[in-house]
Amino acid sequence: MARKYQAPAVGKAFQILQLISKSIDGVGLSDLANALEMSKGTVHGVVSALEDLGAVLRDPRTRKFTLGFTLFELGKRAYSQIDLKDLARPVLEDLMEKTRETTYIGVLNGMRITILDVVESRQDLKITSPRGSSIPIFAGATGKVILASMEEEQCREILMKKEIPRFTENSITDPQRYIEEIEQARKRGYATDYEEYLSGVWAVASPIRGWKQVPSAIWVVGFKTGLNDEGMKRLIRNTKQAAEEISQKVECQRTR
Numbered sequence: 001m002a003r004k005y006q007a008p009a010v011g012k013a014f015q016i017l018q019l020i021s022k023s024i025d026g027v028g029l030s031d032l033a034n035a036l037e038m039s040k041g042t043v044h045g046v047v048s049a050l051e052d053l054g055a056v057l058r059d060p061r062t063r064k065f066t067l068g069f070t071l072f073e074l075g076k077r078a079y080s081q082i083d084l085k086d087l088a089r090p091v092l093e094d095l096m097e098k099t100r101e102t103t104y105i106g107v108l109n110g111m112r113i114t115i116l117d118v119v120e121s122r123q124d125l126k127i128t129s130p131r132g133s134s135i136p137i138f139a140g141a142t143g144k145v146i147l148a149s150m151e152e153e154q155c156r157e158i159l160m161k162k163e164i165p166r167f168t169e170n171s172i173t174d175p176q177r178y179i180e181e182i183e184q185a186r187k188r189g190y191a192t193d194y195e196e197y198l199s200g201v202w203a204v205a206s207p208i209r210g211w212k213q214v215p216s217a218i219w220v221v222g223f224k225t226g227l228n229d230e231g232m233k234r235l236i237r238n239t240k241q242a243a244e245e246i247s248q249k250v251e252c253q254r255t256r
Contacts, residue, residue: 012038012046017067020056026064084211085117087249092119092218095242099235101222102127105208105246108146108215111137111162127201127221138164140197141190141205142219144178148185149207149215155182170195190240192232195224202227204235206243210250218243 015036020027029047033040047065050056054070085105092103096119106113112134120128129135137143137158147155156179164173172178185191193203198221205219220235227235 009046012036012042013050016043016046016050017055017071020065021067023066026059026062026066028062028064032065084208084216084246084250088208088218088246089117089119091242091245091249092117095119095218095220095238096121098238099220099222101220101226101235103218103220103242104129104142105218106135106142106216107211108137108149109134111158113137113139113142113146113217121222123226125223125226127198127223135197136165138162139167140193141203142193142217143197144181144185144191144193145205145207145217145219146215148182148191149217167197168195168199172196189243190236192236200224202232202235204232204239206239208243208250209247218246 016032019032019035027035029040029043032038032047033043036043047056051058051065051068054068056065057068058065084107088105092105095103100121100123102121103119104115105117106115108114113136114134115129115131117131118128120126135142137146147158150158159175159179164175164178165171166173172181181191190204190206193201193205195201197203200223201221202224203219203221205217208216208218218239220239222231222235
């Protein structure tokens with residue numbers, strides 16, 4: 001396998017931007033340097049370049065940094081290009097009505113899965129996450145389906161490099177068993193999750209085919225107290241049908 005080109009300055013810039021993004025009031029130069037274990041000189045150089053580009057703003061009074069409007073503009077443009085959410089929205093809404101549970105659509109983004117859209121359950125007690133947030137690549141049913149959508153070699157490489165985290169007592173952390181779960185998801189066209197990612201939560205996920213060769217999926221989550229075996233069968237059936245419907249829409253748009 002060819003060695004990937006490394007650009008340390010780019011990596012440092014993203015680390016700084018990610019840290020700044022987590023703060024509401026901004027982050028000072030010393031705090032950035034300490035948190036990232038970099039010298040103040042290095043951080044100052046990267047932040048100054050980001051400031052010149054409008055990627056960060058410095059408050060002249062507090063001298064703390066916040067994200068700049070350049071990133072906001074880029075984010076808006078990137079989000080507007082994601083036509084998958086527009087194709088999927090009516091299907092997600094219909095899936096929520098059929099299952100009465102919260103429905104999601106997301107895509108692989110690095111080693112995480114970014115949520116493009118969510119349709120919240122109408123029930124008083126529900127599970128939800130905001131659009132644009134992300135979950136780990138090993139997150140329950142969704143992670144299995146996303147990994148199953150990859151080439152087998154790429155999937156195994158990830159499993160060899162990354163330790164499978166234990167989110168709950170039910171999490172599958174044994175690599176061989178996890179591979180078996182992925183293979184089942186690949187054959188069945190769906191994956192299930194019985195409290196593997198969140199305690200008290202069951203989930204079903206199914207892959208979307210053909211969207212820009214990026215692993216994508218929809219999933220439905222609900223509290224186990226409101227589901228039983230029959231309820232899960234209904235979720236599986238409806239989620240698979242919804243994923244197929246979205247995949248057909250993607251194919252139709254691609255061949256226009």
